Amino acid sequence: xxxxxxxxxxxxxxxxxxxxxxxxxxxxxxxxxxxxxxxxxxxxxxxxxxxxxxxxxxxxxxxxxxxxxxxxxxxxxxxxxxxxxxxxxxxxxxxxxxxxxxxxxxx
Amino acid sequence: xxxxxxxxxxxxxxxxxxxxxxxxxxxxxxxxxxxxxxxxxxxxxxxxxxxxxxxxxxxxxxxxxxxxxxxxxxxxxxxxxxxxxxxxxxxxxxxxxxxxxxxxxxxxxxxxxxxxxxxxxxxxxxxxxxxxxxxxxxxxxxxxxxxxxxxxxxxxxxxxxxxxxxxxxxxxxxxxxxxxxxxxxxxxxxxxxxxxxxxxxxxxxxxxxxxxxxxxxxxxxxxxxxxxxxxxxxxxxxxxxxxxxxxxxxxxxxxxxxxxxxxxxxxxxxxxxxxxxxxxxxxxxxxxxxxxxxxxxxxxxxxxxxxxxxxxxxxxxxxxxxxxxxxxxxxxxxxxxxxxxxxxxxxxxxxxxxxxxxxxxxxxxxxxxxxxxxxxxxxxxxxxxxxxxxxxxxxxxxxxxxxx
Numbered sequence: 182x183x184x185x186x187x188x189x190x191x192x193x194x195x196x197x198x199x200x201x202x203x204x205x206x207x208x209x210x211x212x213x214x215x216x217x218x219x220x221x222x223x224x225x226x227x228x229x230x231x232x233x234x235x236x237x238x239x240x241x242x243x244x245x246x247x248x249x250x251x252x253x254x255x256x257x258x259x260x261x262x263x264x265x266x267x268x269x270x271x272x273x274x275x276x277x278x279x280x281x282x283x284x285x286x287x288x
Numbered sequence: 289x290x291x292x293x294x295x296x297x298x299x300x301x302x303x304x305x306x307x308x309x310x311x312x313x314x315x316x317x318x319x320x321x322x323x324x325x326x327x328x329x330x331x332x333x334x335x336x337x338x339x340x341x342x343x344x345x346x347x348x349x350x351x352x353x354x355x356x357x358x359x360x361x362x363x364x365x366x367x368x369x370x371x372x373x374x375x376x377x378x379x380x381x382x383x384x385x386x387x388x389x390x391x392x393x394x395x396x397x398x399x400x401x402x403x404x405x406x407x408x409x410x411x412x413x414x415x416x417x418x419x420x421x422x423x424x425x426x427x428x429x430x431x432x433x434x435x436x437x438x439x440x441x442x443x444x445x446x447x448x449x450x451x452x453x454x455x456x457x458x459x460x461x462x463x464x465x466x467x468x469x470x471x472x473x474x475x476x477x478x479x480x481x482x483x484x485x486x487x488x489x490x491x492x493x494x495x496x497x498x499x500x501x502x503x504x505x506x507x508x509x510x511x512x513x514x515x516x517x518x519x520x521x522x523x524x525x526x527x528x529x530x531x532x533x534x535x536x537x538x539x540x541x542x543x544x545x546x547x548x549x550x551x552x553x554x555x556x557x558x559x560x561x562x563x564x565x566x567x568x569x570x571x572x573x574x575x576x577x578x579x580x581x582x583x584x585x586x587x588x589x590x591x592x593x594x595x596x597x598x599x600x601x602x603x604x605x606x607x608x609x610x611x612x613x614x615x616x617x618x619x620x621x622x623x624x625x626x627x628x629x630x631x632x633x634x635x636x637x638x639x640x641x642x643x644x645x646x647x648x649x650x651x652x653x654x655x656x657x658x659x660x661x662x663x664x665x666x667x668x669x670x671x672x673x674x675x676x677x678x679x680x681x682x683x684x685x686x687x688x689x690x691x692x
Contacts, residue, residue, distance in 0.1 A: 192640055194675050198665035201652050208650040215644050247304055247647075248433025249399065249617045250582050250603070255595075258602040268530060274608055275531045276499040276574060 192216065297321040297365065298657050305650055306339055307404045308620055310346060310366060314353075315411060315628055316658045317687065319367040327362045334361025337392035341424075342401055345387050348379035349408065349416065370688055373412035373485075384479075385418045393424030394474050397434030397467070402459070402480060403444060407624050409482035410453050410489060413688025416482040421463075423473035423547050428466040428508060428566045429582035435617055436582050437461050437478050438506040438568040443580040447618055450576065451625050452490040456483035463545045464510045466564030469587040475545035475561030488685035489625050492634040494613045495668070495676060498575030503528055503604070505537035505570060507597075511544025511563030516593045520567050523597025528569075528604070537567070562587065567597060569604045579607040579615050612639030612674055619647055627655050629681030636677055637668050643675040655679075 192215065200211045261267055300309055301324040313320045326333050335343075335357070343366070347353050352369030374380040389398070398420050409416040427437040435443075441459040448457060458481045465476030505524065507517040517539040528535050544560040551557045566584025573579075581603035583596045607615050613636055614622045626634045642648065643665070656662050661680045668674030 192644070194665050194667045197643065197649075197675070198663075201649055201665070202656060202662055204653070208646045208653070211649045212644055212646050246432060247307070249403075249435045250429065250433040251606075251616060252433070253599075253603060253606065255599045255602060258606060259598065262527065262602055262605055271605060271609055272531060274500055274611070276501045277532070 295319070299323070300654075300657075303335075303339070305647075305654065307342060307400070308624075308651060309654055310342070311404045311407055311620075311624060312627075312654060312658045313366055314346060314350065314368040314371060314408060315624070316682065316684070317368055318658055319365065321363070321365045323363045325362045325364065327360075335364065336395065337390060338396045338400065338424075341387075341389055341393045342404070345401060345405065345418075346408075348385050348387060349373055349405070349412065349418070351375070371408055371412045372688070373409070373414040373416040374418065375414045380417075383415070383417055387418060387420050388422035389420055389424035391423040391473050393422075394426060394468055394472075395430075396432055397426045397428070397430040398437050398476060398478055399435045399440045400432075402437065402440050402478070403621060405480060406440070406444065406448075406482065407621055409480070410448070410451075410484065410486050410625075411628065411686045411688070412482075412485055413686075415485070416480065419462075419477065419479045421477040423475055423561070425465065425476040425478070426467050426474045426562070427461055427464045427476040427478055428510070428564060429568070429584035430467040431586055435580065436506075436508070436566060436568045436584065437476075438508070439570065439580045439582050439617070442504060442506070442568070443570045443578040444618055444621055446572075446576065446578060447621060448484075448625075450490075450492050450494060450622075451486075451629070453484050453486055456481065458482075464508055464540070464542045465545050466508075466510050466562045466566065466584060467587045468562030472587075473547040473561050475547035477545070485688075486686060488630045488681070488683070489628060491629050491632040491681060492622070492626050492636055494575070494577070494636045496575050497577050497611060497613045497637060497674075498573035500532060500571045500573050500579070500608055502534040503532050503536075503569060503571045505535075505568055505600075506540055507537055507565070507567045508540045508542070509565040510542055511560060512565055514539065514541035516565040517541060519593035520565065520597040520600075523594040524567060524569065524601040525597075527598055527601035531605075532571075537569070564589075565593065565596070567600045569600050571604055571608055575613070577613045578618065579604060580617055581607060610639040610641045612642050613637050614642065616642055616645060616647065619645075620651065623648075623651055623655070623677075623679060626679040627659055627661075627682060628685060629679075629683075630685070631681050631683030633664075633678050633680055636679070637674040638677055639674060643677065 463477040465474040546558040549557040549559040664678040
């Protein structure tokens, strides 16, 4: 039970370092699992069911080329960055106004 | 070096991360075999023209490389040679390697060639001076997700400073071009001058991402009215001004590049290459970490400049929010250089989302295949927003400069 509990908490650094060199998982699976994005059991069952049909599908569907610029839903982003809360939260990452000199020296 | 030295071929499958793998193979001098390259595709199996072109470029800047394809191009064996750079008589004329990107290569932006080439350059025996040109050379951002050459110049090349590589590095954009529509040509031209070769890059300890102190950018309009630039810039500033007062975006208006028209009646005829506009934004932090964003008008057109400016600004904010010292675009560059450093532990802090990306995991695995050392991960010190990656350098560095 404890194990299950641990697994459900995403974004733990130890988990990533453990999974990173576990070659039985693909990189995509590692990332999904680490982010806690997928329900594993369901996926495994689905794989067993139609393994034969699924493979070519995944290979063809979607953008499976390397890319540098990430794909975003800009509609969503616009809403996100119109929100005052998000703007305020991000402002700590900037050196603003008079604090710019000070912030730079501290770091 | 290309002799089979008893070391077995390192085997990979699939077409993903091809440039990174070839890059690591060249740097470590290990021969690799990549199989099942798009073997499941019925329409385009095997290597794409862009990938073949990249192999040719590798061949041009190295001496003694051997590249073998299978009949269908789905299997590739690459035995790397010595990185010689633009040495006379080995592909270079007048100290410059001119590498033509053909029309079919227009699926990728020129940055796709440039970024790996830049990683090779510090380990070269001689100076590196490469001109990429031709009908497939796109300097702008592309729908395939390649950044613009401006971003390479302003956000990737300055990163080399962290490794003690900073002199005589320049990327000149000689002719701009945007992503062409299907069947059209681009016709851009860029020159990479990389004359600072090192024995070993310095060990990196970059744990503090600092604060963003300024934003710079380049808005480019190729063959269209410069008014588009003004509108893109105004929209981007509208979003970014809330955050940083020190925002400056250059405007670069150029005419459309001329490409051979391939008209039988007029063999010397020229026609205009792809037109369009776009913007590259780069945020610099107080500790010289860079975050970039790139948006360009789609080849089909029909996107107002305001949207492009805004999207670029949002993309930049998103990259800054992810945090860490390295953004996704620069991941390959930074971590490859760290892995090639002296036999010491280098550390770098990454944002959670950057470390949790597929590219990062795969890169870690590939590097382990080549160098045998795995990366260590632990939580960042202050708040748990970051992951600190420790990379042990390989300590071999530049084979060509060993004696010097």
